Amino acid sequence: MEDIQPLDRVFLEIGPLTVYWYGVIIGIGVILGLYLATKECDRRGIPKEVFVDLVLFAVPIAIIFARVYYVAFKWDYYSENLVQIPQIWHGGIAIHGGLIGAVLTAVIYSKVRGYSFWKLADIAAPSILLGQAIGRWGNFMNQEAHGGPVSRAFLENLHLPKFIIDQMYINGTYYHPTFLYESLWSIVGVIVLILLRRANLRRGELFFTYVIWYSIGRFFIEGMRTDSLMLTSSLRIAQVISIVLILLSIIFIIVRRWKGWSKKHYLDQ
Template structure:
């Protein structure tokens, strides 16, 4: 490895025997910012201030557990031989689709218990979820994971990237596509679009379904560039298959809900 290029230390600081990793800090920052946005919007939409605080107390831990379980299941050949690493989530290895499944199920159960509209909660949360994903990808950056194929330094410089990103993409003697960055930027753009669509006053549920479609389109193409994909078969990438399924499902749900009159209410109502 080029001695002049040293990767960032994944450990932010240590408290006695405990090491606090940047990965966890970054994910935590994304979650807190997303929660703040959701709380502000929920108050405008007539919900109690603590509604989303109560929700995330369940949703975030469950989503993280599901995201980790999803990843471990599809990497079982490795973890079956290294069971002690299953809980080492601070080293990376969580799947967003697994976390999304856990969060959606938790949100649905929560809405039923609290007698609230699931679609109303989902619409309010959509920009926050995508913001958390956009910020969370920088945890992959620190861990030097979720990258693409090898490239030259000249290629990275042609993208006008700052040196700290280029240098961090130097892994084991090779430079790599910063696919974490591509997905982060795609998600940030999506957050802006979703916040704008709030003013368009879409039918209830369609803001969240729009989030599903936007994220899945970007994930499908960016996943094809990655080298660390979870594989369904030798040729099928799990995230790409799930993305296609989610896009089709979201479009079908939008159409069915409109035809059946289930989406008569608007976002702002």
């Protein structure tokens, strides 16, 4: 058996305080996503504070929703291990749950502050996807969200760096780096969304494009994973949600245009 040690999950220890790479990486994703959004705010003449304040509310609420969502579908386990419910540094947050929390927060925030929700959602779309792309590396550090078994030769043929190949060696077996597949898919999506800003789509459609893009990638990548949350013995929750989101996004785009609910465009004030 090969003697390969996993990367240390701990970023920093100060006395009783332990900071994990998982949290650090998620934090980096939030900061870079916020930076991208505020740069677009400058271009659009929107105060940066609008997104800074939104993030201060949305991030903690999104993390709570992401954890609650995950725990709810793993209740058989957590009902007998209640003390582990708040231990998110060990992993176990669901992006779909986080998105629900973030969207609900943004809807309320936009009404209170007097901004169009769709305008803020369009600006935030590439930032959300960037945060997700970076956040997946937290799964990498925790050796989770991986796919089924593969050989080392398979991973080497993908021309992956040695540190990724070694980290995919878990309990004597190499696994598909599905975290990496989703991260790369999301990064390409960020580029696509930024380019689509120039197309001046109807307001809200950039956000729906983000939902469709991410859901397509998530559907196929989820089918490779070994740790999926299951709706039934054969239905993966993330795949079902992805299909529903794709269909709803397409329907919303069509209906909003048909009903004239999306007359304003992305670049309109």
